[in-house]
Amino acid sequence: MNLNHFLSLLVFSPLLGMVVLAFIPKTREATIKVVGFLATLPATILALTAFIQYQAGTSLKTLSEKIDWIRFSDLQVLDENLYAVKYELGVNGFSLVLIVLTAVLATLAAIAGIYIKKEWKGFFLLFLLLEIGMLGVFAAENLILFFIFFEITLIPMFFLVGKWGYFEKENAAFSYLIYNGIGSAILLIVIIILFARTGTTNIESLKTILSSPNVDLIAPISGSMKYGLFIALLIAFGVKLPIFPLHSWMLRVHVQAPPAIVMLHSGVLLKIGAYGLIRFGMGIFPEQFQKLDVLIVILGVINLLYGAFLALVQTDFKMVLAYSSISHMGIVLMGLGAMNEAGIQGAIFQVVSHGLISALLFFLVGVMYERVHTSMIDRLGGMAKALPITSGFLLAAAMASLGLPGMSGFVSEFMVFLGLFNEMPVLAAIGSLGIIITAVYLLRAVLGMTFGAANRSYQGLDDIRAIEYVPVIVLVGLIVLIGVYPSVLSEPLKATLETILLGIGG
Incomplete structure (x- = not known):
């Protein structure tokens, strides 16, 4: 296979399905559903192919592509890359x-x-x-292209929640758009400032320029400005993660979005923040991140405990899972704030692990809701006998x-x-209370639904159907695979982790 445009083919492969769907009459329900499903397969096949080849020793640099795109000045006589935005895609172990x-x-x-x-x-x-949009976000190699793909995800999510969601879908959709729109505006300001002062938006070039004190910039970036830009990034991506108190929009989306969309929202879109x-x-900004590591860990502990305590008192299982997502994203912040190999690797593992687990939980909620039309814990008692x-x-x-x-x-x-106890044992000990509370609220909710007192009749309900087995078996299999054989993730992440640790002086 010619790898020159492999990533473009992967990212834009769903376009083929969109073109086919455009010519199918909207009344042909079965055909549309089949084509919609089949249109997602090329990206999955290509992504798995790249992953397998990488595991076999193929360099990811062979997948990179760069094409001249937009030029904002006539300074190419000084440097052909100055104020030039290229269409450039690439991956490292983490983004792959x-x-x-x-894709999966x-x-x-x-x-x-x-x-x-x-x-x-x-x-x-x-x-x-x-x-x-989601595939492009992780494949983009410059900030402007990243921002474009980032914005592409906002528009369809707004309509998918607002049109196909549940009872308060419009409120959830507008809340999503307002919060994420503000986060996008902050991110755009950071990108513009970096572009104006460095002349580039290439991610690797920015890493080199801002970490090297002897590089001559078009306009200098002071230490205080670096802190300001880093905090702006923290807020912009903190909305997406989300970090308390920027989280309320996410609760509405988790409860009101249809199963297919909340699977992607909890499984992928939140991970864009991380x-x-x-x-x-x-x-x-490795230096600024390192100087503010205690703040980041404190934010993580607040997320972990806040989400866990509020999940404990919820009566709607969807709300339990929504607050659980906030809590588990706190673990990501705690791992990053530890600033050591174990912590950062654990945070990256948590990003992938929570993506799989939350998608599985929300799919199962969809299976139950389809049959009993409620997600209230007290109304789902005795479900183990019927389902x-x-x-x-x-x-x-x-x-x-x-x-x-x-x-x-x-x-x-x-x-x-492990990483956090080595660096900040007091905060780690406080945070560990959240792990205990997590066990309490999950077991309380699940056992209440499955073995609690039955308050309704389940007569005539079918258990999980053949087609519903596919997502469940695949997700459970991946969760167990990573749990039993963590090297399936740690090996691809090794080079990325070494780069991060080198950047922070580890």
Whole structure:
């Protein structure tokens, strides 16, 4: 295969499905659903191919591509790259793992599209556009291209939540748009300032320029400005992660979005915040990140405990999972703030692990909601007798989320706390209370739904169907694979981790 445009082919492969869907009459429901699902397969196949080749020893540099695109000045006589924005795609071990995660979850979420009740053509057109944006975010090698793909994800998400969501879908969609729009505006300001003062938006070039004190800049960037830009990035990506108190929009989306969309939102879109903090915050501003590491850990501990305590008192299982996501993203911040190998590796593992576990949990919520039309814990009591297989998978997903050994959640949490106890034992000890509370709220909710008192009749309900087995089996398999054989992730991440540690002086 010619690798010159491999990443472009991967990122834009869903376009083929969009073109085909455009010519299918909107009344042909079955055909639209099949085409919508099949359109996600090329990206998955290409992503897995790249991952397997990388594991076999192929250099990821062979996948990079760079094309002249936009020029903002006539200074090419001084430097051909000055104020030039190129169309450039590339991957490292971390971004490749997230591309695989995105492609796999998009395929599985397309299966959850069976629960959509109306206007399937519009749904899948927007769904595939969302996938292009997510893939492009992780493949972009300059900040402007990253921002364009980042913005592409906002538009389809707004309509997918606002049109195909549940009872308060419009409020959730506008809340999503306002918060993320503000985060995008802050990010754009940072990009413009960096571009104006350095003449480039290439990520690797920015890392070199801002970490080398002897580089002559077009306009100098003072130490205080670097801190300001880093804090702006922290806020911009903190909205996406989300970091308390920038989280309220996420609760509405998790509760109101349809199953297919909340799988992608919790599994991938939240991870853009973590990816941005690692790739740009820690990569471009390593000194500032290191100086503010205690603040980042404190924010992580607040997220962990705040999310855990509020999840403990929820009566709606969707809200339990929404607050659980806030809590688990706190673990990512704690790992990054540890600023050592174990902590950072644990944070990256947590990004992938939570993506798989949250997608599984929200899919199972969709399976239950499709049958009983509620996610209230007290109304789902006794479900184990009527839906034993669904209940079993739900318990397995909860065990993974609370960090049962042998599952991916344990590996990530163990490494994060190992790294943090070495650096900040007091904050680590406080944060460990959140792990205990996590076990309490998940077991309380799941056991209440499966073995609690039955308050309704489940007569005539079918347990999990054949097509619903596919996402469940794949996600459970990946969660167990990472838990039992963590090297499947740690090996691809090794080079990325070494680069990060070198940047922060580790």
